Every structure is written in C-alpha cells, then in structure tokens.
Amino acid sequence: MSYTLHRGDALTVLKSLPDESVQAVITDPPYNSGGRTSSDRTGRTARAKYVTSNSAHDLANFPGENRDQRSYRSWLTELLTEAYRASTEHAVAMVFTDWRQEPTTSDALQMAGWTWSGTIPWIKPSSRPRKGGPKQDSESIIWGVKGSLDNTRDLYLPGHYIASQPRKGRVHITQKPVEVMQQLVQVCPEGGTVLDPFTGSGSTGVAALREGRRFVGVELSAHYADVAEERLRAELTKDDFELAGPEA
Numbered sequence: 001m002s003y004t005l006h007r008g009d010a011l012t013v014l015k016s017l018p019d020e021s022v023q024a025v026i027t028d029p030p031y032n033s034g035g036r037t038s039s040d041r042t043g044r045t046a047r048a049k050y051v052t053s054n055s056a057h058d059l060a061n062f063p064g065e066n067r068d069q070r071s072y073r074s075w076l077t078e079l080l081t082e083a084y085r086a087s088t089e090h091a092v093a094m095v096f097t098d099w100r101q102e103p104t105t106s107d108a109l110q111m112a113g114w115t116w117s118g119t120i121p122w123i124k125p126s127s128r129p130r131k132g133g134p135k136q137d138s139e140s141i142i143w144g145v146k147g148s149l150d151n152t153r154d155l156y157l158p159g160h161y162i163a164s165q166p167r168k169g170r171v172h173i174t175q176k177p178v179e180v181m182q183q184l185v186q187v188c189p190e191g192g193t194v195l196d197p198f199t200g201s202g203s204t205g206v207a208a209l210r211e212g213r214r215f216v217g218v219e220l221s222a223h224y225a226d227v228a229e230e231r232l233r234a235e236l237t238k239d240d241f242e243l244a245g246p247e248a
Ligand SMILES: C[S@@+](CC[C@H](N)C(=O)[O-])C[C@H]1O[C@@H](n2cnc3c(N)ncnc32)[C@H](O)[C@@H]1O
Pocket: 008, 009, 010, 011, 028, 029, 030, 031, 062, 063, 064, 172, 174, 175, 176, 177, 197, 198, 199, 200, 201, 202, 203, 204, 218, 219, 220, 221, 224
C-alpha cells in the first residue's frame, strides 16, 4: 500500500487532484464550533476550545478554527464540491462534526452534490460529566454517497461507534481512534484510495494502510504534517517487517 501526504491548504490541493481519482473521502475538519457566541467560536484557538485546563497533555494548537458560521458553510461546501469532483461514482464521503455544526455540515455535503445518507453517532464513554445537565459525550459522522451505494459489495458496517479518544501515546488534540477509522475506511473498496483533506496526525491514513487501502492526505500545520508522516511511514515499515518476519 502507499500514501501521499500533501503539505498545504486543503482547498488548494483538492483543486489539483484529478477527476474521479479517489473512492472515499473520510475527514475530520476543524469544526469551527466550541462556544456559545460568535466571538467565542471565531476568537479562540483550537487548544482553547478543545483542551481542558486540567488536561494531562500539552499538544500543539492547529489552524483553521476561526471562521464564522456563514463562511464555514461556504468554505466546507467548496471543499466537499472539490472532493465530489475528485471521487468516483459510488464513492462515500464521511465528515466528522459536533452537535452544533451538524446542520451546517449536512447542508454543505448536500450542496456539494453528495446524497446525504445518514448520521453515525460516535460515543466517547470517557468524556467528563456535566454538572446540572446531560454529559456531552458524542460527536457525529455525517455521510453521503456520490450517486448510490455500490450494492454489489458484501459490506455491512455498524451504524454507531463507542470508543474513547486515544489517551496513551496521544499526538493530536482532536485525534480519532484508529479502531473506529479502520471500520470507516472499509467503505472504500480494497486497493482503492481514501482521501482525507484534514489529515491531522494521520489516523485516517494509518487505518487506510492497515486495511489495504491507499491514502491521500493534506495537512496545513507543518508540525502535524510531520507527526502524520512519521505515523504513516511507521505503518508501511511495520508491513515490511511483518512480510519479512522477525529475524531469528
Ligand atoms: C480536527 S483535526 C484532524 C485530526 C485527525 N482526525 C487525527 O486523528 O489526528 C483537523 C486538522 O486540519 C488541519 N487544517 C486546518 N485547516 C486546514 C486547511 N485549510 N488545509 C489543510 N489542513 C488544515 C489542522 O491543522 C488539523 O490538524
């Protein structure tokens, strides 16, 4: 299996991808959420929004969290439109979001041409309790299809996931669990290409390589591109090691 990691802006890179060159788009964009007011959402960094003050880690901030609601919708629509053009017929798009941005994300997905086909809850048991109200312990994966699902494939996937964010060895503020990503990447036929325009630390890519899919990623932060590169390379090296077997 192989991967290509582009360092730069997702929209710029997506515009350069050939038509119909990927079989799935699985991504976790900056949510541009995390606050009750517009200035809360646009004025705070990703770290301020998503890392609690008593957090055990000291991971780097990431860019792209300061759009207001109107520009987030336009930007995500343009992005998903380019992703649609770069996808083959029957490709599936899966976009992570939170409760506040769910309506905007499903609007953007549909405006871009995808047929919105469902919302997959991701439940995170280790979330903090909330005093006086319900625990905020889930995020959502809005998904859609280019045309219709390929019903010749013998594929059955769960409709929800229960998994905590990685704790041990965590390398990104909003890192997704690889075990969940390994299930999601199966919407891409084996040997096909999974695109993640917001690679972060590379969890989608690691999952794709593990499941025998190719990976194309984009990451704007130089720091997180380095982290992703390291994880992706380690995944390929591991394959070589496993194929060759340990030395006697
Ligand atoms: C929510 S995080 C993705 C985390 C990833 N799923 C993981 O498990 O590590 C979003 C990532 O998008 C990157 N990003 C923000 N704006 C971007 C842009 N315009 N183009 C490419 N990447 C961008 C951020 O640096 C951040 O690492």
